[in-house]
Amino acid sequence: xxxxxxxxxxxxxxxxxxxxxxxxxxxxxxxxxxxxxxxxxxxxxxxxxxxxxxxxxxxxxxxxxxxxxxxxxxxxxxxxxxxxxxxxxxxxxxxxxxxxxxxxxxxxxxxxxxxxxxxxxxxxxxxxxxxxxxxxxxxxxxxxxxxxxxxxxxxxxxxxxxxxxxxxxxxxxxxxxxxxxxxxxxxxxxxxxxxxxxxxxxxxxxxxxxxxxxxxxxxxxxxxxxxxxxxxxxxxxxxxxxxxxxxxxx
Amino acid sequence: xxxxxxxxxxxxxxxxxxxxxxxxxxxxxxxxxxxxxxxxxxxxxxxxxxxxxxxxxxxxxxxxxxxxxxxxxxxxxxxxxxxxxxxxxxxxxxxxxxxxxxxxxxxxxxxxxxxxxxxxxxxxxxxxxxxxxxxxxxxxxxxxxxxxxxxxxxxxxxxxxxxxxxxxxxxxxxxxxxxxxxxxxxxxxxxxxxxxxxxxxxxxxxxxxxxxxxxxxxxxxxxxxxxxxxxxxxxxxxxxxxxxxxxxxxxxxxxxxxxxxxxxxxxxxxxxxxxxxxxxxxxxxxxxxxxxxxxxxxxxxxxxxxxxxxxxxxxxxxxxxxxxxxxxxxxxxxxxxxxxxxxxxxxxxxxxxxxxxxxxxxxxxxxxxxxxxxxxxxxxxxxxxxxxxxxxxxxxxxxxxxxxxxxxxxxxxxxxxxxxxxxxxxxxxxxxxxxxxxxxxxxxxxxxxxxxxxxxxxxxxxxxxxxxxxxxxxxxxxxxxxxxx
Numbered sequence: 001x002x003x004x005x006x007x008x009x010x011x012x013x014x015x016x017x018x019x020x021x022x023x024x025x026x027x028x029x030x031x032x033x034x035x036x037x038x039x040x041x042x043x044x045x046x047x048x049x050x051x052x053x054x055x056x057x058x059x060x061x062x063x064x065x066x067x068x069x070x071x072x073x074x075x076x077x078x079x080x081x082x083x084x085x086x087x088x089x090x091x092x093x094x095x096x097x098x099x100x101x102x103x104x105x106x107x108x109x110x111x112x113x114x115x116x117x118x119x120x121x122x123x124x125x126x127x128x129x130x131x132x133x134x135x136x137x138x139x140x141x142x143x144x145x146x147x148x149x150x151x152x153x154x155x156x157x158x159x160x161x162x163x164x165x166x167x168x169x170x171x172x173x174x175x176x177x178x179x180x181x182x183x184x185x186x187x188x189x190x191x192x193x194x195x196x197x198x199x200x201x202x203x204x205x206x207x208x209x210x211x212x213x214x215x216x217x218x219x220x221x222x223x224x225x226x227x228x229x230x231x232x233x234x235x236x237x238x239x240x241x242x243x244x245x246x247x248x249x250x
Numbered sequence: 251x252x253x254x255x256x257x258x259x260x261x262x263x264x265x266x267x268x269x270x271x272x273x274x275x276x277x278x279x280x281x282x283x284x285x286x287x288x289x290x291x292x293x294x295x296x297x298x299x300x301x302x303x304x305x306x307x308x309x310x311x312x313x314x315x316x317x318x319x320x321x322x323x324x325x326x327x328x329x330x331x332x333x334x335x336x337x338x339x340x341x342x343x344x345x346x347x348x349x350x351x352x353x354x355x356x357x358x359x360x361x362x363x364x365x366x367x368x369x370x371x372x373x374x375x376x377x378x379x380x381x382x383x384x385x386x387x388x389x390x391x392x393x394x395x396x397x398x399x400x401x402x403x404x405x406x407x408x409x410x411x412x413x414x415x416x417x418x419x420x421x422x423x424x425x426x427x428x429x430x431x432x433x434x435x436x437x438x439x440x441x442x443x444x445x446x447x448x449x450x451x452x453x454x455x456x457x458x459x460x461x462x463x464x465x466x467x468x469x470x471x472x473x474x475x476x477x478x479x480x481x482x483x484x485x486x487x488x489x490x491x492x493x494x495x496x497x498x499x500x501x502x503x504x505x506x507x508x509x510x511x512x513x514x515x516x517x518x519x520x521x522x523x524x525x526x527x528x529x530x531x532x533x534x535x536x537x538x539x540x541x542x543x544x545x546x547x548x549x550x551x552x553x554x555x556x557x558x559x560x561x562x563x564x565x566x567x568x569x570x571x572x573x574x575x576x577x578x579x580x581x582x583x584x585x586x587x588x589x590x591x592x593x594x595x596x597x598x599x600x601x602x603x604x605x606x607x608x609x610x611x612x613x614x615x616x617x618x619x620x621x622x623x624x625x626x627x628x629x630x631x632x633x634x635x636x637x638x639x640x641x642x643x644x645x646x647x648x649x650x651x652x653x654x655x656x657x658x659x660x661x662x663x664x665x666x667x668x669x670x671x672x673x674x675x676x677x678x679x680x681x682x683x684x685x686x687x688x689x690x691x692x693x694x695x696x697x698x699x700x701x702x703x704x705x706x707x708x709x710x711x712x713x714x715x716x717x718x719x720x721x722x723x724x725x726x727x728x729x730x731x732x733x734x735x
Contacts, residue, residue: 051686073689
C-alpha cells in the first residue's frame, strides 16, 4: 500500500531524511522507533505533505500512485491520516462541524456524494458508541479546553470517522499517563482491519505493548538502520539507542 | 499554449466571481440634476410630495451641513469627497406612478432581486420575513404590509410614513440623531430619499422578522436612506438590513441614518449584513459607507441590541450606539468586521449609561487580511447619576497574513464610582499549525481559513436571526477568498 523509495527530504534547507526505504502492506502495523532528532516526526510530516518539508530525492507511492507532489488535503483524500503529537485547538468550531467539513471534503475529493446532516449524525453516533466516547464531546470546540488524553482520543475519533487507509500516529503516546495510553491504544486496535495499515512512530516501547506491531524499524541519522519483528522493540527498551547515537562518518 | 491561456482565463473569472452582487441592472431612471444645492433638496422633497414642514427640516439641515467640518478622527485614509460630482436622487422611471401591488412592479426590478437571491414574492425563500426593497432612492416594494397592519405593526417606506403618519415621524425623526450630529448625518437629513419606518404598538410582539434590502444601482449616485424604528411599551421587534451594490471603478457615497427608540420594557434587535462593493484589490472603486446608527432606551427595562456583520465597502465609518436612559435598560453590540484587499474599517460603538443599573455588552471581532486596516473604536461613558452601571467589552482581532493592520481604541469615561467596567482585548493570527491540521483532515486551505474565522466569529454570528446566520457564514468565507496561498 505504501512504498517509500530512497526518500530524501529537507527542512529549511537542512537534510533530515537521507534515503528511507519502507514498504507497508494492507493489514500491517509497522512501528518506527528512534532517538530524538532522528527524523521520525519529519517522516510523518513529509508523508502528510506539510509545507516546508521538501522532498529532494526518491518518492512515495501510495496505492501505486506517486503522491509526493500532492497537497496535504489531497493526500488526506487519498486516505492518509496523521494523528498529531500535539493536536491543535480551533476555538468556536465544534467537533461535529469540523468532522463534517473534513469528511465531506474527502468524499468530494474521491467523487463520492457528500453526507447530509442526518446521515452524518448517524455515522458519528455509531463511531462514538464504538469508541465509548460521550456525545457531549461533539458539541465542544475542537480540542479547546481538552486534557492531553482527551485531545488524543479526539484524534482517534477523527480517525474512526474518516476511516483512512493508512494512519500515521506521530508520538501519539507523548504526554499520556498509562490509563490514557491504554484507552488510545484500545481505540487504535478497534480500527485495525484487513484493508488498512497503521504506522506508529514512537520513542518508547511502552505503546507497542498495547499496539502490537508486525514490524519494527529503527530510524537514526535519517535512515532506517535495522528492521525486525516486535521483539526488536524490547531489545531497544533494554539497550537504549546508544548503539545508534555515535556519529557516523557523514 | 492553449492550456496556459485557459488557466489565465479561469483565474480572471474567479476574480470577477469574488463579489457576486457586482452586476448592473439596465433600467431607465429619473435623476435629480447633478450636484448638491438648495435646489437639489427642494427637488427631492417635491419628488416625494412632502409637506412643508419636512422641506423646512431638510433645508435647515442643508444650511447646517454647509458649515460643518468633515469628521477626520477615524483611522482612515480618506480622499477628498467632491459632493458636486454625485447625484442625490435616482429612481427607476417605472416607479413614477407607485405600483399598487407586486404584480405592477417592473419585471426588470423583480429580476434584479431574484438575482440577488431575495425575490420580491411573499411566501418564497424568505417566507415569514417581511421585506422593504429599496433601489437607489426609492422603495420599490414592501411585502406583508397588510398582515402586519392587522396586528397594528406599521412597516412602510419612510417616504410614505411622512404622508400617512406625520405625527409619529415629526415626534421621533431626529430625536436620537439630531440634524447637526455630524457632517454625514447632516447630509443625510438634507437629502435622504427613502428607507424604512417601523412602529410596534404597545404590547405587540412583531409576528415576523422585518427586513430592508438596500441596493445601489445607478452610476455616480449616492444612497441616503433613513430608518426609524419605534418600539412602544412592552413590544418586541427583530429587524435586519442587507445591502449590495454593482462593481464600479468610481467610489460611491452611502450616508445612512438609523434611529431606534424603545419605551418601557420594549426590545429592538437590529441586525445588519453589510456587503457593499468593497473595491478591487488595488483599492479602485467601492462604497464609502458613512453611517450614523443610534438607539435610545427611553423606557425602563428596555433593550436595544445591535448585531453587525461588516464585510463590504471600501471605507466603513460606523458606530451603532445605545443611549441607556431608562433605569435597568440594556445595550448590546455584537460586531464582526472583515477587511481584505485595500479595505479600511473604523467601526465600533458608544454605550452611554444615563439611567440606574444600566448594563451594556460589547463583543467585537475584527478580521484583517490583505493590505487592509481594521480599527475598533468604542466609547463607554457612565454619567454621574448612573448608579450601578455595568459594562463588559471584549475586542478580539485576528490577522491573516503579514501586510494588514488591526487596531483597538477603547475610550472609557466614568463619573460614577459604583460603575463596574471590564475590558478584554486579544490579537491573534491564524496559525500554520491550525491550517495544516485542517488540511491534513482533508479541508482545503481556503476552506480552513473560512472555518477558523467562522469559529472566531461564532459568538457574534449566533446572535443573527437564524434565517440569515447561514448566509452570513458563507459571506465570511467568501470575503476572505484569496487571502492565503
